[in-house]
Amino acid sequence: MEGKADLDVLAGTELFRGLSRQALEDIWTQGFRKQLPTGAALFLQDDSVTAIYVLIAGRLRVTQTTAEGAQVILRYLGPGELAGYTALSGGDSYPGSVTAVEDCHLLGWSRQGILDLMSRHAQVALNSVTVLGRRYQETQLRLRELSTEKVERRIAHTLLRLSVQAGRRTAEGIEIAFPLSRQDLAEMAGTTLHTASRILSTWEKQGLVLSGRRRIMVRQPDHLSTIAESG
Incomplete structure:
Protein backbone atom coordinates (compact mmCIF):
# COMPACT_ATOMS: atom_id res chain seq x y z
CA MET A 1 0.00 0.00 0.00
CA GLU A 2 2.88 2.37 0.75
CA GLY A 3 4.26 1.94 -2.77
CA LYS A 4 0.85 2.54 -4.36
CA ALA A 5 0.38 5.72 -2.32
CA ASP A 6 3.84 6.91 -3.36
CA LEU A 7 3.04 6.28 -7.03
CA ASP A 8 -0.21 8.21 -6.74
CA VAL A 9 1.70 11.22 -5.37
CA LEU A 10 4.40 10.93 -8.04
CA ALA A 11 1.77 10.82 -10.79
CA GLY A 12 0.54 14.26 -9.72
CA THR A 13 4.01 15.79 -9.30
CA GLU A 14 4.91 18.29 -12.01
CA LEU A 15 8.26 16.61 -12.74
CA PHE A 16 6.64 13.21 -13.37
CA ARG A 17 3.32 14.25 -14.84
CA GLY A 18 2.21 12.40 -17.97
CA LEU A 19 4.26 9.25 -17.38
CA SER A 20 2.93 5.72 -17.55
CA ARG A 21 2.47 3.63 -14.43
CA GLN A 22 5.38 1.47 -15.55
CA ALA A 23 7.63 4.52 -15.86
CA LEU A 24 6.53 5.76 -12.44
CA GLU A 25 7.37 2.38 -10.94
CA ASP A 26 10.86 2.60 -12.46
CA ILE A 27 11.31 6.10 -11.04
CA TRP A 28 10.06 4.96 -7.62
CA THR A 29 12.47 2.03 -7.44
CA GLN A 30 15.43 4.33 -8.18
CA GLY A 31 14.60 6.67 -5.31
CA PHE A 32 15.28 6.61 -1.59
CA ARG A 33 13.01 7.37 1.34
CA LYS A 34 13.71 10.09 3.88
CA GLN A 35 11.91 11.08 7.07
CA LEU A 36 12.28 14.54 8.54
CA PRO A 37 10.98 15.50 12.01
CA THR A 38 9.42 18.88 12.67
CA GLY A 39 12.07 21.60 12.76
CA ALA A 40 14.78 19.59 11.01
CA ALA A 41 16.51 20.89 7.89
CA LEU A 42 16.37 18.98 4.62
CA PHE A 43 19.26 21.12 3.41
CA LEU A 44 20.66 24.58 4.10
CA GLN A 45 21.32 27.56 1.89
CA ASP A 46 24.68 27.24 0.07
CA ASP A 47 24.93 23.49 0.76
CA SER A 48 26.23 21.56 -2.23
CA VAL A 49 23.44 20.16 -4.39
CA THR A 50 23.22 16.41 -3.83
CA ALA A 51 19.60 15.42 -4.48
CA ILE A 52 16.08 16.40 -5.45
CA TYR A 53 13.02 15.39 -3.40
CA VAL A 54 9.28 14.96 -3.72
CA LEU A 55 7.32 15.58 -0.52
CA ILE A 56 4.99 12.63 0.12
CA ALA A 57 3.46 13.84 3.39
CA GLY A 58 3.92 16.84 5.69
CA ARG A 59 4.82 20.47 5.07
CA LEU A 60 8.15 22.18 4.28
CA ARG A 61 9.20 25.83 4.51
CA VAL A 62 11.62 27.36 2.01
CA THR A 63 13.65 30.33 3.28
CA GLN A 64 16.51 32.46 2.04
CA THR A 65 18.90 34.65 4.01
CA THR A 66 19.78 37.97 2.36
CA ALA A 67 23.25 39.53 2.23
CA GLU A 68 22.15 41.77 5.12
CA GLY A 69 21.31 38.73 7.25
CA ALA A 70 17.51 38.97 7.07
CA GLN A 71 15.52 35.77 6.61
CA VAL A 72 12.80 35.72 3.95
CA ILE A 73 10.21 32.95 3.64
CA LEU A 74 9.89 32.17 -0.05
CA ARG A 75 7.16 29.54 0.02
CA TYR A 76 5.65 26.54 1.73
CA LEU A 77 5.63 23.11 0.09
CA GLY A 78 2.93 20.48 0.42
CA PRO A 79 2.58 16.85 -0.70
CA GLY A 80 3.51 16.31 -4.34
CA GLU A 81 5.76 19.35 -4.54
CA LEU A 82 9.49 19.43 -5.29
CA ALA A 83 12.35 20.46 -3.02
CA GLY A 84 15.86 20.92 -4.34
CA TYR A 85 14.94 21.55 -7.97
CA THR A 86 18.38 23.19 -8.42
CA ALA A 87 19.49 19.63 -9.19
CA LEU A 88 17.67 20.05 -12.51
CA SER A 89 19.43 23.26 -13.50
CA GLY A 90 23.07 22.31 -12.95
CA GLY A 91 23.58 24.72 -10.06
CA ASP A 92 26.30 23.87 -7.56
CA SER A 93 24.55 24.97 -4.35
CA TYR A 94 21.03 25.26 -3.01
CA PRO A 95 19.82 28.90 -3.13
CA GLY A 133 10.40 27.99 -16.29
CA ARG A 134 7.58 28.10 -13.75
CA ARG A 135 10.00 28.74 -10.88
CA TYR A 136 11.55 31.61 -12.84
CA GLN A 137 8.12 33.14 -13.45
CA GLU A 138 7.21 32.78 -9.77
CA THR A 139 10.45 34.47 -8.75
CA GLN A 140 9.84 37.38 -11.12
CA LEU A 141 6.29 37.78 -9.82
CA ARG A 142 7.46 37.86 -6.20
CA LEU A 143 10.18 40.40 -7.03
CA ARG A 144 7.63 42.62 -8.78
CA GLU A 145 5.26 42.42 -5.84
CA LEU A 146 7.99 43.28 -3.34
CA SER A 147 9.34 46.20 -5.36
CA THR A 148 6.13 47.82 -6.66
CA GLU A 149 3.10 46.88 -4.55
CA LYS A 150 1.84 48.44 -1.36
CA VAL A 151 2.14 46.25 1.71
CA GLU A 152 -1.63 45.62 1.99
CA ARG A 153 -1.65 44.15 -1.53
CA ARG A 154 1.41 42.00 -0.78
CA ILE A 155 -0.17 40.53 2.35
CA ALA A 156 -3.44 39.91 0.51
CA HIS A 157 -1.59 38.17 -2.34
CA THR A 158 0.32 36.05 0.18
CA LEU A 159 -2.79 34.93 2.04
CA LEU A 160 -4.61 34.11 -1.19
CA ARG A 161 -1.66 32.05 -2.46
CA LEU A 162 -1.50 30.11 0.80
CA SER A 163 -5.27 29.57 0.69
CA VAL A 164 -4.92 27.93 -2.72
CA GLN A 165 -1.81 25.92 -1.81
CA ALA A 166 -2.89 24.75 1.64
CA GLY A 167 -6.43 25.92 2.23
CA ARG A 168 -9.01 23.82 4.07
CA ARG A 169 -12.63 24.90 3.81
CA THR A 170 -14.53 25.17 7.07
CA ALA A 171 -17.84 26.68 8.12
CA GLU A 172 -16.02 29.92 8.98
CA GLY A 173 -13.88 30.25 5.86
CA ILE A 174 -10.66 28.89 4.36
CA GLU A 175 -8.21 27.84 7.03
CA ILE A 176 -4.53 27.77 6.12
CA ALA A 177 -3.86 24.22 7.21
CA PHE A 178 -0.49 24.51 8.89
CA PRO A 179 1.03 26.66 11.66
CA LEU A 180 1.57 30.20 10.36
CA SER A 181 2.58 33.03 12.67
CA ARG A 182 2.27 36.74 11.95
CA GLN A 183 6.07 36.85 11.77
CA ASP A 184 5.98 34.15 9.07
CA LEU A 185 3.42 36.14 7.12
CA ALA A 186 5.48 39.33 7.49
CA GLU A 187 8.57 37.58 6.10
CA MET A 188 6.65 36.20 3.13
CA ALA A 189 5.19 39.63 2.32
CA GLY A 190 8.48 41.47 2.82
CA THR A 191 7.34 43.68 5.69
CA THR A 192 7.73 44.05 9.46
CA LEU A 193 5.88 42.15 12.16
CA HIS A 194 4.37 45.42 13.40
CA THR A 195 2.96 46.29 9.98
CA ALA A 196 1.62 42.79 9.32
CA SER A 197 -0.04 42.70 12.76
CA ARG A 198 -1.62 46.13 12.26
CA ILE A 199 -3.08 45.13 8.88
CA LEU A 200 -4.34 41.76 10.12
CA SER A 201 -5.97 43.42 13.14
CA THR A 202 -7.78 45.86 10.84
CA TRP A 203 -8.92 43.03 8.56
CA GLU A 204 -10.13 41.04 11.58
CA LYS A 205 -12.32 43.95 12.66
CA GLN A 206 -13.72 44.06 9.11
CA GLY A 207 -14.41 40.32 9.17
CA LEU A 208 -12.00 39.50 6.34
CA VAL A 209 -9.72 37.17 8.31
CA LEU A 210 -9.55 35.40 11.63
CA SER A 211 -6.18 34.81 13.27
CA GLY A 212 -5.16 33.02 16.41
CA ARG A 213 -2.00 31.44 17.77
CA ARG A 214 -0.12 30.44 14.61
CA ARG A 215 -3.41 30.02 12.75
CA ILE A 216 -4.95 32.22 10.07
CA MET A 217 -8.32 31.82 8.37
CA VAL A 218 -9.47 33.72 5.28
CA ARG A 219 -13.15 34.50 5.78
CA GLN A 220 -13.79 36.69 2.73
CA PRO A 221 -11.44 35.65 -0.12
CA ASP A 222 -13.33 37.74 -2.68
CA HIS A 223 -12.77 40.89 -0.64
CA LEU A 224 -9.07 40.00 -0.24
CA SER A 225 -8.86 39.51 -4.02
CA THR A 226 -10.20 43.02 -4.50
CA ILE A 227 -7.50 44.39 -2.16
CA ALA A 228 -4.80 42.34 -3.91
CA GLU A 229 -5.75 43.66 -7.34
CA SER A 230 -6.39 47.28 -6.32
CA GLY A 231 -4.08 49.93 -7.74
Whole structure:
Protein backbone atom coordinates (compact mmCIF):
# COMPACT_ATOMS: atom_id res chain seq x y z
CA MET A 1 0.00 0.00 0.00
CA GLU A 2 2.88 2.37 0.75
CA GLY A 3 4.26 1.94 -2.77
CA LYS A 4 0.85 2.54 -4.36
CA ALA A 5 0.38 5.72 -2.32
CA ASP A 6 3.84 6.91 -3.36
CA LEU A 7 3.04 6.28 -7.03
CA ASP A 8 -0.21 8.21 -6.74
CA VAL A 9 1.70 11.22 -5.37
CA LEU A 10 4.40 10.93 -8.04
CA ALA A 11 1.77 10.82 -10.79
CA GLY A 12 0.54 14.26 -9.72
CA THR A 13 4.01 15.79 -9.30
CA GLU A 14 4.91 18.29 -12.01
CA LEU A 15 8.26 16.61 -12.74
CA PHE A 16 6.64 13.21 -13.37
CA ARG A 17 3.32 14.25 -14.84
CA GLY A 18 2.21 12.40 -17.97
CA LEU A 19 4.26 9.25 -17.38
CA SER A 20 2.93 5.72 -17.55
CA ARG A 21 2.47 3.63 -14.43
CA GLN A 22 5.38 1.47 -15.55
CA ALA A 23 7.63 4.52 -15.86
CA LEU A 24 6.53 5.76 -12.44
CA GLU A 25 7.37 2.38 -10.94
CA ASP A 26 10.86 2.60 -12.46
CA ILE A 27 11.31 6.10 -11.04
CA TRP A 28 10.06 4.96 -7.62
CA THR A 29 12.47 2.03 -7.44
CA GLN A 30 15.43 4.33 -8.18
CA GLY A 31 14.60 6.67 -5.31
CA PHE A 32 15.28 6.61 -1.59
CA ARG A 33 13.01 7.37 1.34
CA LYS A 34 13.71 10.09 3.88
CA GLN A 35 11.91 11.08 7.07
CA LEU A 36 12.28 14.54 8.54
CA PRO A 37 10.98 15.50 12.01
CA THR A 38 9.42 18.88 12.67
CA GLY A 39 12.07 21.60 12.76
CA ALA A 40 14.78 19.59 11.01
CA ALA A 41 16.51 20.89 7.89
CA LEU A 42 16.37 18.98 4.62
CA PHE A 43 19.26 21.12 3.41
CA LEU A 44 20.66 24.58 4.10
CA GLN A 45 21.32 27.56 1.89
CA ASP A 46 24.68 27.24 0.07
CA ASP A 47 24.93 23.49 0.76
CA SER A 48 26.23 21.56 -2.23
CA VAL A 49 23.44 20.16 -4.39
CA THR A 50 23.22 16.41 -3.83
CA ALA A 51 19.60 15.42 -4.48
CA ILE A 52 16.08 16.40 -5.45
CA TYR A 53 13.02 15.39 -3.40
CA VAL A 54 9.28 14.96 -3.72
CA LEU A 55 7.32 15.58 -0.52
CA ILE A 56 4.99 12.63 0.12
CA ALA A 57 3.46 13.84 3.39
CA GLY A 58 3.92 16.84 5.69
CA ARG A 59 4.82 20.47 5.07
CA LEU A 60 8.15 22.18 4.28
CA ARG A 61 9.20 25.83 4.51
CA VAL A 62 11.62 27.36 2.01
CA THR A 63 13.65 30.33 3.28
CA GLN A 64 16.51 32.46 2.04
CA THR A 65 18.90 34.65 4.01
CA THR A 66 19.78 37.97 2.36
CA ALA A 67 23.25 39.53 2.23
CA GLU A 68 22.15 41.77 5.12
CA GLY A 69 21.31 38.73 7.25
CA ALA A 70 17.51 38.97 7.07
CA GLN A 71 15.52 35.77 6.61
CA VAL A 72 12.80 35.72 3.95
CA ILE A 73 10.21 32.95 3.64
CA LEU A 74 9.89 32.17 -0.05
CA ARG A 75 7.16 29.54 0.02
CA TYR A 76 5.65 26.54 1.73
CA LEU A 77 5.63 23.11 0.09
CA GLY A 78 2.93 20.48 0.42
CA PRO A 79 2.58 16.85 -0.70
CA GLY A 80 3.51 16.31 -4.34
CA GLU A 81 5.76 19.35 -4.54
CA LEU A 82 9.49 19.43 -5.29
CA ALA A 83 12.35 20.46 -3.02
CA GLY A 84 15.86 20.92 -4.34
CA TYR A 85 14.94 21.55 -7.97
CA THR A 86 18.38 23.19 -8.42
CA ALA A 87 19.49 19.63 -9.19
CA LEU A 88 17.67 20.05 -12.51
CA SER A 89 19.43 23.26 -13.50
CA GLY A 90 23.07 22.31 -12.95
CA GLY A 91 23.58 24.72 -10.06
CA ASP A 92 26.30 23.87 -7.56
CA SER A 93 24.55 24.97 -4.35
CA TYR A 94 21.03 25.26 -3.01
CA PRO A 95 19.82 28.90 -3.13
CA GLY A 96 17.76 28.55 0.05
CA SER A 97 17.13 26.42 3.11
CA VAL A 98 14.29 23.91 3.44
CA THR A 99 13.00 22.88 6.88
CA ALA A 100 10.11 20.76 8.11
CA VAL A 101 7.07 22.59 9.50
CA GLU A 102 5.51 19.21 10.29
CA ASP A 103 6.88 15.67 10.34
CA CYS A 104 7.67 14.88 6.71
CA HIS A 105 8.09 11.83 4.51
CA LEU A 106 9.96 12.32 1.23
CA LEU A 107 11.24 10.43 -1.78
CA GLY A 108 14.60 11.54 -3.12
CA TRP A 109 16.91 10.93 -6.04
CA SER A 110 20.59 11.74 -6.19
CA ARG A 111 21.70 14.36 -8.67
CA GLN A 112 23.11 11.70 -10.97
CA GLY A 113 20.07 9.54 -10.39
CA ILE A 114 17.65 12.18 -11.68
CA LEU A 115 19.86 12.78 -14.73
CA ASP A 116 19.80 9.04 -15.44
CA LEU A 117 16.01 9.06 -15.21
CA MET A 118 15.87 11.95 -17.69
CA SER A 119 17.92 9.93 -20.16
CA ARG A 120 15.54 6.95 -19.82
CA HIS A 121 12.28 8.90 -19.75
CA ALA A 122 12.16 11.85 -22.14
CA GLN A 123 8.99 13.19 -20.49
CA VAL A 124 10.93 13.80 -17.26
CA ALA A 125 13.45 15.93 -19.18
CA LEU A 126 10.65 17.87 -20.88
CA ASN A 127 8.85 18.37 -17.59
CA SER A 128 12.04 19.68 -15.98
CA VAL A 129 12.10 22.55 -18.49
CA THR A 130 8.54 23.44 -17.49
CA VAL A 131 9.42 23.22 -13.79
CA LEU A 132 12.39 25.58 -14.13
CA GLY A 133 10.40 27.99 -16.29
CA ARG A 134 7.58 28.10 -13.75
CA ARG A 135 10.00 28.74 -10.88
CA TYR A 136 11.55 31.61 -12.84
CA GLN A 137 8.12 33.14 -13.45
CA GLU A 138 7.21 32.78 -9.77
CA THR A 139 10.45 34.47 -8.75
CA GLN A 140 9.84 37.38 -11.12
CA LEU A 141 6.29 37.78 -9.82
CA ARG A 142 7.46 37.86 -6.20
CA LEU A 143 10.18 40.40 -7.03
CA ARG A 144 7.63 42.62 -8.78
CA GLU A 145 5.26 42.42 -5.84
CA LEU A 146 7.99 43.28 -3.34
CA SER A 147 9.34 46.20 -5.36
CA THR A 148 6.13 47.82 -6.66
CA GLU A 149 3.10 46.88 -4.55
CA LYS A 150 1.84 48.44 -1.36
CA VAL A 151 2.14 46.25 1.71
CA GLU A 152 -1.63 45.62 1.99
CA ARG A 153 -1.65 44.15 -1.53
CA ARG A 154 1.41 42.00 -0.78
CA ILE A 155 -0.17 40.53 2.35
CA ALA A 156 -3.44 39.91 0.51
CA HIS A 157 -1.59 38.17 -2.34
CA THR A 158 0.32 36.05 0.18
CA LEU A 159 -2.79 34.93 2.04
CA LEU A 160 -4.61 34.11 -1.19
CA ARG A 161 -1.66 32.05 -2.46
CA LEU A 162 -1.50 30.11 0.80
CA SER A 163 -5.27 29.57 0.69
CA VAL A 164 -4.92 27.93 -2.72
CA GLN A 165 -1.81 25.92 -1.81
CA ALA A 166 -2.89 24.75 1.64
CA GLY A 167 -6.43 25.92 2.23
CA ARG A 168 -9.01 23.82 4.07
CA ARG A 169 -12.63 24.90 3.81
CA THR A 170 -14.53 25.17 7.07
CA ALA A 171 -17.84 26.68 8.12
CA GLU A 172 -16.02 29.92 8.98
CA GLY A 173 -13.88 30.25 5.86
CA ILE A 174 -10.66 28.89 4.36
CA GLU A 175 -8.21 27.84 7.03
CA ILE A 176 -4.53 27.77 6.12
CA ALA A 177 -3.86 24.22 7.21
CA PHE A 178 -0.49 24.51 8.89
CA PRO A 179 1.03 26.66 11.66
CA LEU A 180 1.57 30.20 10.36
CA SER A 181 2.58 33.03 12.67
CA ARG A 182 2.27 36.74 11.95
CA GLN A 183 6.07 36.85 11.77
CA ASP A 184 5.98 34.15 9.07
CA LEU A 185 3.42 36.14 7.12
CA ALA A 186 5.48 39.33 7.49
CA GLU A 187 8.57 37.58 6.10
CA MET A 188 6.65 36.20 3.13
CA ALA A 189 5.19 39.63 2.32
CA GLY A 190 8.48 41.47 2.82
CA THR A 191 7.34 43.68 5.69
CA THR A 192 7.73 44.05 9.46
CA LEU A 193 5.88 42.15 12.16
CA HIS A 194 4.37 45.42 13.40
CA THR A 195 2.96 46.29 9.98
CA ALA A 196 1.62 42.79 9.32
CA SER A 197 -0.04 42.70 12.76
CA ARG A 198 -1.62 46.13 12.26
CA ILE A 199 -3.08 45.13 8.88
CA LEU A 200 -4.34 41.76 10.12
CA SER A 201 -5.97 43.42 13.14
CA THR A 202 -7.78 45.86 10.84
CA TRP A 203 -8.92 43.03 8.56
CA GLU A 204 -10.13 41.04 11.58
CA LYS A 205 -12.32 43.95 12.66
CA GLN A 206 -13.72 44.06 9.11
CA GLY A 207 -14.41 40.32 9.17
CA LEU A 208 -12.00 39.50 6.34
CA VAL A 209 -9.72 37.17 8.31
CA LEU A 210 -9.55 35.40 11.63
CA SER A 211 -6.18 34.81 13.27
CA GLY A 212 -5.16 33.02 16.41
CA ARG A 213 -2.00 31.44 17.77
CA ARG A 214 -0.12 30.44 14.61
CA ARG A 215 -3.41 30.02 12.75
CA ILE A 216 -4.95 32.22 10.07
CA MET A 217 -8.32 31.82 8.37
CA VAL A 218 -9.47 33.72 5.28
CA ARG A 219 -13.15 34.50 5.78
CA GLN A 220 -13.79 36.69 2.73
CA PRO A 221 -11.44 35.65 -0.12
CA ASP A 222 -13.33 37.74 -2.68
CA HIS A 223 -12.77 40.89 -0.64
CA LEU A 224 -9.07 40.00 -0.24
CA SER A 225 -8.86 39.51 -4.02
CA THR A 226 -10.20 43.02 -4.50
CA ILE A 227 -7.50 44.39 -2.16
CA ALA A 228 -4.80 42.34 -3.91
CA GLU A 229 -5.75 43.66 -7.34
CA SER A 230 -6.39 47.28 -6.32
CA GLY A 231 -4.08 49.93 -7.74
